[in-house]
Amino acid sequence: MRLKVLLLLLCFIVAVSAGKKKKKLVTEPPIGAYGEDATFILNQPVTKNAKKFSKVMKDQNVVGTCRYLLFKAMKTWDDAKDSCDNLILPMTLRVKGSMATIKTEDENKDMVMLMKMAHGVKHEGGKFDRLNWVWLGLKKIMNTGVHLSKQETGEANFNASEWRWVDGSIPEFWRWMRDMPDQDYDKKKNIFQDTVSLNKKGRWDDSFGQKKMPYACNYCGKYIVVQKHVKWDQAKELCESMGLTMAKINNREENEELDMAARLMMGDEVDERRWNQTNWIWIGTREVMDEEGVGTGVWRHHDGTQLLWDNPPWDFKRQPDNEIRGRKGEQQVLAFSRINTKWDDSFPHKKRPFACMCPEAACTTNVY
Numbered sequence: 001m002r003l004k005v006l007l008l009l010l011c012f013i014v015a016v017s018a019g020k021k022k023k024k025l026v027t028e029p030p031i032g033a034y035g036e037d038a039t040f041i042l043n044q045p046v047t048k049n050a051k052k053f054s055k056v057m058k059d060q061n062v063v064g065t066c067r068y069l070l071f072k073a074m075k076t077w078d079d080a081k082d083s084c085d086n087l088i089l090p091m092t093l094r095v096k097g098s099m100a101t102i103k104t105e106d107e108n109k110d111m112v113m114l115m116k117m118a119h120g121v122k123h124e125g126g127k128f129d130r131l132n133w134v135w136l137g138l139k140k141i142m143n144t145g146v147h148l149s150k151q152e153t154g155e156a157n158f159n160a161s162e163w164r165w166v167d168g169s170i171p172e173f174w175r176w177m178r179d180m181p182d183q184d185y186d187k188k189k190n191i192f193q194d195t196v197s198l199n200k201k202g203r204w205d206d207s208f209g210q211k212k213m214p215y216a217c218n219y220c221g222k223y224i225v226v227q228k229h230v231k232w233d234q235a236k237e238l239c240e241s242m243g244l245t246m247a248k249i250n251n252r253e254e255n256e257e258l259d260m261a262a263r264l265m266m267g268d269e270v271d272e273r274r275w276n277q278t279n280w281i282w283i284g285t286r287e288v289m290d291e292e293g294v295g296t297g298v299w300r301h302h303d304g305t306q307l308l309w310d311n312p313p314w315d316f317k318r319q320p321d322n323e324i325r326g327r328k329g330e331q332q333v334l335a336f337s338r339i340n341t342k343w344d345d346s347f348p349h350k351k352r353p354f355a356c357m358c359p360e361a362a363c364t365t366n367v368y
Contacts, residue, residue, distance in 0.1 A: 050113040050121060052241050056228045057117040062265045066244075066358035067107060068100050069219045069264060070114045070134060077195040077207075080135045080215030081166065090221045090260040099137025099166045100216035102198070103173050111136075111216060112202045118214065123200055133205075135215040137166035138196040140183070140206070145192055153182040174204060181206035222254070223247050223261040224356045225281060232333045232346075235282045235354030236302055246284025247355035248301045249336075250308040258283070258355055259341045266353065270338050280335040280344070282354035287320070287332040287345065295322045295330055313342040320345035 057063045061072050075083060080099060087097030102108050115134055124131040142162035151157065155176040163171050177199075184193045186208060195209040230238065239246045249255050262281060270279050284302035287295045299307040314320060315337055322345065324330045331345040335352060 050116040074212035077209035084217035090257040130213040133197045140194040177203040225265040229351040232348035239356035244356040247357045285334040315342035
């Protein structure tokens with residue numbers, strides 16, 4: 001009887017072990033450069049996570065990285081170009097606005113991240129749903145009105161000298177879809193594909209310029225404004241999670257640049273109610289508090305550096321007024337007014353839009 005029990009127990013152990021061997025180990029698939037959870041490199045070591053950025057930015061009509069601005073408004077290629085050309089940019093290294101140029105792998109990844117910020121990480125609808133695409137500033141200028149044979153299409157037969165970026169340069173980098181460009185022909189409209197769009201996978205396609213889709217412009221700005229309403233501490237954390245830092249302003253020129261960035265990403269309209277939270281943007285500066293939680297009158301940026309502006313633009317003569325409200329404590333963080341570009345000391349628990357700051361060397365290759 002004891003032998004039977006031992007045999008049964010041995011069989012049970014063997015069966016369990018065999019079951020464990022058959023069970024496959026579940027692992028996360030490797031993350032590719034354009035995967036849905038990819039971390040995109042803007043400028044080493046600055047990194048941003050597309051999924052996190054998407055959650056806080058996708059509701060904005062204009063979303064930005066340190067290199068580009070993506071406008072969700074649907075436009076034809078020519079209308080998109082006009083819009084970018086007439087864009088009033090902040091005080092950057094570029095003298096005028098222009099349609100987005102992509103000349104490196106990093107810039108291609110940055111544009112993909114921008115699309116995921118605007119419309120979510122995953123593909124929307126079908127393969128050619130326009131929410132999955134964005135216009136680039138690349139157009140074919142030679143041999144445009146002819147039918148191409150199969151032997152003349154595809155990346156292997158791509159002749160870069162026949163194409164131009166909006167800055168007049170010949171492309172030296174590209175990531176065409178399979179069998180593209182093919183210069184397809186629309187019989188009804190008697191037009192050929194001669195403009196370029198990019199999808200969320202980072203692949204390019206030659207497209208009919210009359211189609212309407214989102215478009216991107218070169219930016220290279222110093223600040224990125226996020227419309228999501230959060231507390232001051234949350235704003236600091238979100239900027240850092242994107243590989244950026246909360247905005248610092250030390251002079252009048254930087255204050256004006258933040259104002260321009262806010263106009264680009266939030267529009268010119270402000271709420272008629274002065275203290276509506278949409279009229280104020282968190283910036284990364286707060287007052288040094290003493291051991292008893294009372295303001296010292298010394299203002300420092302989030303990284304511990306001192307505010308260098310001796311006479312910042314306080315809103316009203318009585319600001320900062322260090323108002324105290326019971327358990328909520330004393331006003332000790334700074335908010336920037338979209339109405340008049342002035343500052344107000346405020347309670348950190350209030351929820352408002354916020355501004356992040358780009359690294360100084362974040363954008364170089366697109367400047368012209």
